[in-house]
Amino acid sequence: MLPKISDTERIALQSGTVSLDSFFFKGERLSRSDLVRMVPLPQRSHSMDEQVESFCRSVDEEEIMSSGVLPNRLWKNLRQNKLLGMIIPKKYGGLELDHHEQSQIVQKISSASTTTGIVVMVPNSLGPAELLLKYGTEDQKNKYLPGLASADYIPCFGLTGPMSGSDAASMKDRGIVFQQADGSLGIRLTVEKRYITLAPIANLIGVAFILEDPEKLLKCGKTGITVALIPTVTAGEYHRPMDVPFPNGVIRWTNLEIPISSIIGGEERAGEGWRMLMECLAVGRAISLPACAVGNAKVASMYAGSYAVFRTQFRKMIGDMEGVQEKLALMASETIKITAMQHVTNSLLDHGHKPSVLSAIIKYESTERSRKVILAGMDVVAGAGICKGPRNLLANMYQGIPIGVTVEGSNTLTRSLIIFGQGLIRSHPYLQNMIDDLQTGRDYDFLRGVQRMVFNTVYNTLGSLWYQLYFYSDKDNALVNKFIHQFAVTTNLILLLGKQFKSNQILSGHMADIMGSLYILQGLEWWELQYPDRSHPALFRLARVEEIQRIHRAFQSIADNFPLLLPRLFLKMITANGFYTVPRIRTEDVTGASQSLTEDHGMRNVFSEDIFHSDRLQFFIKNHETIRNYHLQKLKHNGIEEDPELEKIILESITVDSYPSSSG
Numbered sequence: 001m002l003p004k005i006s007d008t009e010r011i012a013l014q015s016g017t018v019s020l021d022s023f024f025f026k027g028e029r030l031s032r033s034d035l036v037r038m039v040p041l042p043q044r045s046h047s048m049d050e051q052v053e054s055f056c057r058s059v060d061e062e063e064i065m066s067s068g069v070l071p072n073r074l075w076k077n078l079r080q081n082k083l084l085g086m087i088i089p090k091k092y093g094g095l096e097l098d099h100h101e102q103s104q105i106v107q108k109i110s111s112a113s114t115t116t117g118i119v120v121m122v123p124n125s126l127g128p129a130e131l132l133l134k135y136g137t138e139d140q141k142n143k144y145l146p147g148l149a150s151a152d153y154i155p156c157f158g159l160t161g162p163m164s165g166s167d168a169a170s171m172k173d174r175g176i177v178f179q180q181a182d183g184s185l186g187i188r189l190t191v192e193k194r195y196i197t198l199a200p201i202a203n204l205i206g207v208a209f210i211l212e213d214p215e216k217l218l219k220c221g222k223t224g225i226t227v228a229l230i231p232t233v234t235a236g237e238y239h240r241p242m243d244v245p246f247p248n249g250v251i252r253w254t255n256l257e258i259p260i261s262s263i264i265g266g267e268e269r270a271g272e273g274w275r276m277l278m279e280c281l282a283v284g285r286a287i288s289l290p291a292c293a294v295g296n297a298k299v300a301s302m303y304a305g306s307y308a309v310f311r312t313q314f315r316k317m318i319g320d321m322e323g324v325q326e327k328l329a330l331m332a333s334e335t336i337k338i339t340a341m342q343h344v345t346n347s348l349l350d351h352g353h354k355p356s357v358l359s360a361i362i363k364y365e366s367t368e369r370s371r372k373v374i375l376a377g378m379d380v381v382a383g384a385g386i387c388k389g390p391r392n393l394l395a396n397m398y399q400g401i402p403i404g405v406t407v408e409g410s411n412t413l414t415r416s417l418i419i420f421g422q423g424l425i426r427s428h429p430y431l432q433n434m435i436d437d438l439q440t441g442r443d444y445d446f447l448r449g450v451q452r453m454v455f456n457t458v459y460n461t462l463g464s465l466w467y468q469l470y471f472y473s474d475k476d477n478a479l480v481n482k483f484i485h486q487f488a489v490t491t492n493l494i495l496l497l498g499k500q501f502k503s504n505q506i507l508s509g510h511m512a513d514i515m516g517s518l519y520i521l522q523g524l525e526w527w528e529l530q531y532p533d534r535s536h537p538a539l540f541r542l543a544r545v546e547e548i549q550r551i552h553r554a555f556q557s558i559a560d561n562f563p564l565l566l567p568r569l570f571l572k573m574i575t576a577n578g579f580y581t582v583p584r585i586r587t588e589d590v591t592g593a594s595q596s597l598t599e600d601h602g603m604r605n606v607f608s609e610d611i612f613h614s615d616r617l618q619f620f621i622k623n624h625e626t627i628r629n630y631h632l633q634k635l636k637h638n639g640i641e642e643d644p645e646l647e648k649i650i651l652e653s654i655t656v657d658s659y660p661s662s663s664g
């Protein structure tokens with residue numbers, strides 16, 4: 001009846017902790033006071049502000065893009081400021097930063113340069129340092145962590161191989177245990193990995209492989225996926241990921257002999273590699289890629305918002321044209337959503353949560369939405385986004401979009417398989433216990449679980465119907481309550497599909513969308529409660545309505561296509577709207593939201609926070625208000641005398657880089 005789950009899938013599904021996601025599965029909505037209590041404002045020490053600002057100032061993305069390498073002075077700066085050792089404790093020479101602090105630093109660096117952002121991200125995310133900290137022996141920690149903190153060791157981590165991408169556990173790489181000449185145990189490693197970030201320059205290589213012990217030499221007797229750390233180098237073979245020139249390449253060894261003590265955590269951790277990797281993923285995935293996504297979205301929004309004020313066509317600022325406003329509104333709305341979600345997630349992480357389901361949600365939602373923001377930004381600045389050069393703030397980010405979408409769990413897989421699949425096992429109030437009861441033959445407990453599940457379904461069905469009938473003054477709020485009840489009922493009905501569920505990825509993808517939107521709605525609510533003076537009515541209304549509509553569409557599609565007839569009819573009944581109509585997006589919401597990027601000082605301050613203000617971006621920010629007023633005056637008093645200084649600024653703002661003819 002239950003879908004068959006392999007051991008590796010089970011470990012992946014069970015890793016990390018449960019957090020706000022568990023409320024969705026219970027059908028409960030957190031009250032405002034509980035939300036604020038459970039998610040306090042994330043704190044920052046700002047201890048590295050000066051160093052990070054000076055590092056970003058020294059980055060010249062154009063130089064990096066054209067030379068294809070990170071210049072030595074940047075490596076020196078990274079080393080001096082220990083920026084590759086943000087997660088390493090001070091006693092090993094690292095910075096030991098909190099998650100929010102780390103996230104805002106990665107965000108700022110990646111907003112200065114995609115290439116550098118990726119280089120900084122990897123050692124501070126899933127990789128040797130995190131694995132060592134969690135599972136390493138004292139010897140290993142003392143041996144490697146100081147060198148990682150000072151960046152004398154450049155790490156990489158190789159999991160992906162040519163035949164094992166998303167299905168990483170199906171790797172072909174083998175490590176055979178053998179007895180060395182001195183009697184100690186060694187591993188003979190044959191490995192082929194690809195796409196590995198930093199591999200071409202790394203000198204401390206983490207690698208996952210399948211450990212085999214044909215001669216039964218291991219004391220612990222455990223084999224299977226194992227992770228080891230090897231202080232060596234690769235042949236330097238590299239890929240060119242979208243021509244963003246961070247080092248990325250291949251690890252290829254045949255019968256490389258390493259001591260058994262290379263296993264992270266020593267011999268007793270043999271065969272535990274998959275669990276170790278999945279546990280680390282629950283935290284790392286929630287920080288770095290979302291930080292890059294938010295950083296990019298903020299830069300794109302600030303730039304496009306200003307460009308829309310500086311640029312006039314048809315004697316009008318393009319930001320005053322409704323077609324452009326739609327794009328700007330999308331940019332502002334998606335950017336504030338992922339920023340709010342990021343602050344909530346960072347706060348949870350800083351309070352000890354390891355929220356595996358929420359980390360999959362934020363990775364997926366932030367990288368998808370950042371991609372939408374950058375694409376919309378490209379439309380707003382049009383030709384100025386296409387012609388490359390130092391003046392173009394979007395093109396390099398645009399080039400890097402597929403990287404965030406693909407790495408640390410490719411988005412299609414994350415949406416269609418992981419988010420709801422993992423949530424079902426991890427966050428459902430009864431399912432995990434019921435599976436355990438079934439497997440251990442505790443029939444009575446299992447039946448009690450079934451009983452609870454039925455009560456839960458009845459309770460949430462009544463809840464959903466109540467919100468159809470009851471006339472509630474805050475309709476949008478009532479609709480969200482109704483959606484949460486509907487989500488819990490739909491989840492329980494999906495369990496009736498049994499084994500069939502695993503192949504219903506469209507259904508699972510819609511459930512993932514609902515979870516993503518519920519998390520975003522919670523993030524927006526939290527933001528308005530925590531930062532009441534940093535919100536914007538039209539922008540927040542638009543953002544909420546977009547998510548409510550997305551949830552509604554997902555439920556409609558589930559109810560229309562549910563594979564079993566009776567549950568389908570049931571779902572149609574409970575997903576009907578009753579007294580409530582799904583809110584519509586009004587033109588004034590779009591116009592108002594777009595103005596959060598073109599007119600609203602407070603919101604522009606939010607969007608420009610914790611990103612690098614390059615000279616170009618600073619030029620736009622500094623002159624924004626003056627040029628807007630100038631254009632408004634020109635519009636009001638047709639024929640106003642032109643101000644040559646301001647016209648010069650406008651000309652510079654819309655100028656793109658051009659280069660001398662190579663033939664000339």
Ligand SMILES: Cc1cc2nc3c(=O)[nH]c(=O)nc-3n(C[C@H](O)[C@H](O)[C@H](O)COP(=O)(O)OP(=O)(O)OC[C@H]3O[C@@H](n4cnc5c(N)ncnc54)[C@H](O)[C@@H]3O)c2cc1C
Binds near residue numbers: 159166197241403412
């Ligand atoms: C620039 C870059 C840097 C990287 N850095 C590293 C690194 O440092 N270390 C490392 O180990 N790896 C790294 N990777 C590898 C990365 O994690 C993989 O590319 C990713 O896991 C996807 O694997 P794949 O590219 O082989 O795609 P495939 O697994 O072939 O997938 C192809 C498509 O099918 C979808 N898909 C696959 N299975 C399912 C499923 N069951 N259900 C639904 N959809 C599915 C995927 O989502 C994807 O859209 C990097 C990759 C890139 C491009």
